[in-house]
Amino acid sequence: MSKKETVYVSAGRKPQWTRGLVNPPVERASTVVFDSVEQMKHAVANKSKQVLYYGRRGTTTNFAFCDAMAEIEGGAGCYVYPSGTAAITTAMLAFLKSGDHVLMVDNAYEPTRAFCQNVLKGFNIDVTYYDPLIGAGIEALIQENTKIVFLESPGSLTMEVQDVPAIAEVAHKHNCVVMLDNTWGAGVNFKPFDYGVDVSVQAATKYIVGHSDVMLGTATANEKHWPVLREKSYTLGMCASPDDLYLAMRGIRTLGVRLQQHQESALKIARWLESREEVETILHPAFSSCPGHEMFTRDFTGSNGLFSFVLSKGNQAGITAMLDGMSHFKMGYSWGGFESLILAVNSVQSMRTVTTWPYEHALIRLHVGLENVDDLIADLSAGFDRLNAAL
Ligand SMILES: Cc1ncc(COP(=O)(O)O)c(C=O)c1O
CATH class of the missing domain: 3.90.1150.10 (Aspartate Aminotransferase, domain 1)
Structure with a gap:
């Protein structure tokens, strides 16, 4: 396996995406056109497998960026969103239904808390905040209907570092989805899937883009949670501009x-x-x-x-x-x-x-x-x- 510096240079640059160029080109599209019924049937059958189908499912610019992010974070697949906040809210909605309960870390990014308060509560989804330093003690807060344990480590502003593996172990015992805001770790300094995280979310707006000129979010999931994350995110209409993805991919190189x-x-x-x-x-x-x-x-x-x-x-x-x-x-x-x-x-x-x-x-x-x-x-x-x- 390549060392991390090599991964940042090579990630996502498969020949089918670059087609001879160093950088995967910006491929802009809403509509994909087919010349035969057979071709169209093939696209429909493979629409979730990086085959051109419709703009919202992505073009090769999207496929290259998502491959790169999945490789960097170490997940089975990555979905893109128009901001980090959209990545957080959509990833949560993908796994929640009315009557569920969420455990949210007390030092979460303020808009994550606002989403819990202003949106989830209205959907009859209860939220309990927990001390970021709770560790395995989180078991005492898990209810029969707890669906997501959400972490952010280090937390916004106050920077507490969480015991991710201890929390993940207990959460999995109770069939909860372990979701992490990994923006600070950037997939570089913290490898979420090695520590029991199921879905790792990033405001790619920050270090991935790295130049303060693009809003972008990513959610990367392990094998078990990837199909639900991908299909629900698509159903909720999420996608990102290929121009922004190109700039984010340029950010990854450095x-x-x-x-x-x-x-x-x-x-x-x-x-x-x-x-x-x-x-x-x-x-x-x-x-x-x-x-x-x-x-x-x-x-x-x-x-x-x-x-x-x-x-x-x-x-x-x-x-x-x-x-x-x-x-x-x-x-x-x-x-x-x-x-x-x-x-x-x-x-x-x-x-x-x-x-x-x-x-x-x-x-x-x-x-x-x-x-x-x-x-x-x-x-x-x-x-x-x-x-x-x-x-
Ligand atoms: C830790 C963290 N998560 C998520 C976000 C949201 O990202 P965006 O501004 O792209 O919505 C931010 C933005 O400051 C953040 O600091």
């Missing part, structure tokens, strides 16, 4: 080197932050101060550019002064692109149901981009000067 650099720069910045008196704690999975750090050490092969820290001081005026003057760390809600981003959160507790946020001051989330790391440290250092001056 995934290895980009993540390596994001990781290196973020670790350097996190170590520098550790020495600053303005910082209360570092929430980076590779640091022992991050809850679930031992699971990171056990299950992940590396990290990336996204982590958080908690300020030891600061009021709104101080934080505003710090953020307003940043040169490289711009404020923005996404991450995973080549550029650095910064986000301040004052209200972590308001986004949690069953866990208690123990810190007094704001959480700052950084996405460390590909700029020179010393420029980034200077930017943060000047930010702390503005924070201190405003207090």
Whole structure:
């Protein structure tokens, strides 16, 4: 089997998709036309097997990208969606019916929680939130009608790393589908199917695309769950533009080197932050101060550019002064692109149901981009000067 760097270069480039080119071309189509009844019958019979049938089932651009993602994540098949959020909501709907129950991790991405609250509840699907650090203790929360155990590891903003295999083992004992938001792991640093995950979802918008110019989601499933995921996603009308898939595939080619650099720069910045008196704690999975750090050490092969820290001081005026003057760390809600981003959160507790946020001051989330790391440290250092001056 090829090493991971080789996989990012070669994944999805089967001769039937590339037809002699290095990159599988952008193949745009709604309609596929057939010259004979026989050809049409063949397409109908093989429509779920990467045979041209109708635009929504995909063209060769889609087939190449989905092959690449399935290979990177290690699943039986991958489906694409117009955003990461669409991937999460559709993958959940694919396995749920009225009367079911979902166990949702308390630090899930906010729109995932909103979907549970605003959509699933209206379909008579109950949701219970659980502590990300619950491990095998999740068994006590599983009900007769629990259908999905949803994980996100590390979790949004607060970065707790979950014991995925312990949760998956218990969930499978009760016939639940184990679904993971694997956007942080990107299929690179965490291999979901080796740890008992059934369906791995990614906001490909982040590191897969890597250039902050495409919205895209993926869901990759193991052999058992792939047919249901694929057919229900198709029935719900999900597909993605071949132009976007082409750009995402271009992103995959540099995934290895980009993540390596994001990781290196973020670790350097996190170590520098550790020495600053303005910082209360570092929430980076590779640091022992991050809850679930031992699971990171056990299950992940590396990290990336996204982590958080908690300020030891600061009021709104101080934080505003710090953020307003940043040169490289711009404020923005996404991450995973080549550029650095910064986000301040004052209200972590308001986004949690069953866990208690123990810190007094704001959480700052950084996405460390590909700029020179010393420029980034200077930017943060000047930010702390503005924070201190405003207090
Ligand atoms: C962990 C995580 N999952 C899912 C998403 C949703 O992705 P998208 O913005 O493509 O809908 C995001 C976006 O920020 C995210 O951070």
